[in-house]
Amino acid sequence: MDSGQVVTPPYVAGPLRLLPFPGLMLAPHRVGDPSTGRAFARPYRGVAARLLRWQSRGLVRRDAAPALYLHEYTAGGMTIRGLVGALDVSRRATRPEDRAVLPHEGIHPAQADDLADRMAEMGLNPAPILLVHHGTPRLGELMAGVLGTTISHEFTDRSEQQHRIWAIRDAALLADIAEELRDSRALIADGHHRYAAYLRLQQRDPGGPSDLGLAMLVDQSTTPLFLGPIHRSLAGTSLDDLRNAAASLGMTCTDRSQSEAVAALGPSTLAATDGKEWVVVDLAVPTDRAAVEVLHGQLVPALPHGPTGIGYHHTVDDALASADPRSTVAVLMPAPSVDLVQRIAEDDRLLPEKATSFQPKPSLGVLIRSLRDEADAPS
Structure with missing residues (x-):
C-alpha cells in the first residue's frame, strides 16, 4: 500500500x-x-x-x-x-x-x-x-x-x-x-x-x-x-545517491570503515552501506524529532534515484544481508527513546511506518x- x-x-x-x-x-x-x-x-x-x-x-x-x-x-x-x-x-x-x-x-x-x-x-x-x-x-x-x-x-x-x-x-x-x-x-x-x-x-x-x-x-x-530500531534498505539507489542527497540538504556525509560507521550510530546519525563501502550521515535532528522522521521526511525525498522500494529489518544482520552495490543501500537506524516517542504522540504527530520495535x-x-x-x- x-x-x-x-x-x-x-x-x-x-x-x-x-x-x-x-x-x-x-x-x-x-x-x-x-x-x-x-x-x-x-x-x-x-x-x-x-x-x-x-x-x-x-x-x-x-x-x-x-x-x-x-x-x-x-x-x-x-x-x-x-x-x-x-x-x-x-x-x-x-x-x-x-x-x-x-x-x-x-x-x-x-x-x-x-x-x-x-x-x-x-x-x-x-x-x-x-x-x-x-x-x-x-x-x-x-x-x-x-x-x-x-x-x-x-x-x-x-x-x-x-x-x-x-x-x-x-x-x-x-x-x-x-x-x-x-x-x-x-x-x-x-x-x-x-x-x-x-x-x-x-x-x-x-x-x-x-x-x-x-x-x-x-x-x-x-x-x-526495550525499544529498538527498525533498520531500512533502500532499493534502486546507491551510496552516491545518498551522498548527493545529504549534500543537497547541507548534511554531513562521511566515508568510514564499517566499525567506525557502526560506532558513530546515534540519535542524530545513521550508518549506511552498499555492502562494500560505508558512510555516516549527520542528520542534524531537532530535539523534538526522531532520526527516522528526518530520514523519511527529508533525506529519502532528496535522493536523485529511487528508492523503488523500502525494506524493514529488525536486526542489523538482516539489513546488511540486503545491501548490494548494484541495487540496494542498507541504512542502520538509531532507536528513539520512549519519552521522545511519547512526546511526538502528545504533539499529535505520527512517526513513519515501522519506526519502533518494542520488545x-x-x-x-x-x-x-x-x-x-x-x-x-x-x-
Missing part, C-alpha cells in the same frame, strides 16, 4: 478504563507453539468452535468470573509486568487534552477493516495490544501488594517464556486501580492496526462487548519494554478475550 493510504486512527477519550473480563487461557504447552497460530486462522467463523473442542480436551481454560490480570513474563533475561484487561474504547476524544490512548504510527484502513472482520467472525480478541505508561506511585504500591498474593497461574511456555499471572477480583482493589488509571495516558507500543480494528468494531456494534478491546498496560517506570512481546495464547461469552453473559 502506498503512503497516501496511511491515516491517523481515532483517539479514545479518557478516563482510561481497563475493566475485568473472563479470560481464556491456552494450555501451557500450546502457548508459544508456532502451530498455535493456526487455531486462529481461516475459516475465522470456525475459531470459536475450535477453541470449544480444545476446551473439551483440556487445552483451553475458561475463567468463570471476570478479573483484571497482572501478567508477568520473562524472555531473554527481561521481565515485563502489565495489567491485562478490557480497554474501554467507547468514547472518542474531540480535543487533544482528552486523549487517553496515543498512537504513534498511522494505519492502513483496509488492514484495520480486515482485522475487524476477523475478530467479528472469531468472536474473539486473540491477543492484547501492548500499551505503555508511567504509573502513579500509588499504582506501584497496589501492584506490589498483588505480587505478594497467591499466583493464579505459573508456567514456562514452548518458546521458553516464563509466565506468572495473578487474577484480581477484589472489588475494593479494583476500584483503587481504576482510580489510579483514570488520568493516565497510554502510548501504543504494539498493535496499532488491532487498536483501529477495535474502534471499527465498536462503531459497527456500540453498546455491547465491542465497546471494549483486550489490552496489556505496562508501567515503563517499573518493568520497561519482548508476550507469547500468543496466554490471555484471550471472548466477545461471544460476554454477549451471552447475563446482565
Whole structure:
C-alpha cells in the first residue's frame, strides 16, 4: 500500500478504563507453539468452535468470573509486568487534552477493516495490544501488594517464556486501580492496526462487548519494554545517491570503515552501506524529532534515484544481508527513546511506518478475550 493510504486512527477519550473480563487461557504447552497460530486462522467463523473442542480436551481454560490480570513474563533475561484487561474504547476524544490512548504510527484502513472482520467472525480478541505508561506511585504500591498474593497461574511456555499471572477480583482493589488509571495516558507500543480494528468494531456494534478491546498496560517506570530500531534498505539507489542527497540538504556525509560507521550510530546519525563501502550521515535532528522522521521526511525525498522500494529489518544482520552495490543501500537506524516517542504522540504527530520495535512481546495464547461469552453473559 502506498503512503497516501496511511491515516491517523481515532483517539479514545479518557478516563482510561481497563475493566475485568473472563479470560481464556491456552494450555501451557500450546502457548508459544508456532502451530498455535493456526487455531486462529481461516475459516475465522470456525475459531470459536475450535477453541470449544480444545476446551473439551483440556487445552483451553475458561475463567468463570471476570478479573483484571497482572501478567508477568520473562524472555531473554527481561521481565515485563502489565495489567491485562478490557480497554474501554467507547468514547472518542474531540480535543487533544482528552486523549487517553496515543498512537504513534498511522494505519492502513483496509488492514484495520480486515482485522475487524476477523475478530467479528472469531468472536474473539486473540491477543492484547501492548500499551505503555508511567504509573502513579500509588499504582506501584497496589501492584506490589498483588505480587505478594497467591499466583493464579505459573508456567514456562514452548518458546521458553516464563509466565506468572495473578487474577484480581477484589472489588475494593479494583476500584483503587481504576482510580489510579483514570488520568493516565497510554502510548501504543504494539498493535496499532488491532487498536483501529477495535474502534471499527465498536462503531459497527456500540453498546455491547465491542465497546471494549483486550489490552496489556505496562508501567515503563517499573518493568520497561526495550525499544529498538527498525533498520531500512533502500532499493534502486546507491551510496552516491545518498551522498548527493545529504549534500543537497547541507548534511554531513562521511566515508568510514564499517566499525567506525557502526560506532558513530546515534540519535542524530545513521550508518549506511552498499555492502562494500560505508558512510555516516549527520542528520542534524531537532530535539523534538526522531532520526527516522528526518530520514523519511527529508533525506529519502532528496535522493536523485529511487528508492523503488523500502525494506524493514529488525536486526542489523538482516539489513546488511540486503545491501548490494548494484541495487540496494542498507541504512542502520538509531532507536528513539520512549519519552521522545511519547512526546511526538502528545504533539499529535505520527512517526513513519515501522519506526519502533518494542520488545519482548508476550507469547500468543496466554490471555484471550471472548466477545461471544460476554454477549451471552447475563446482565
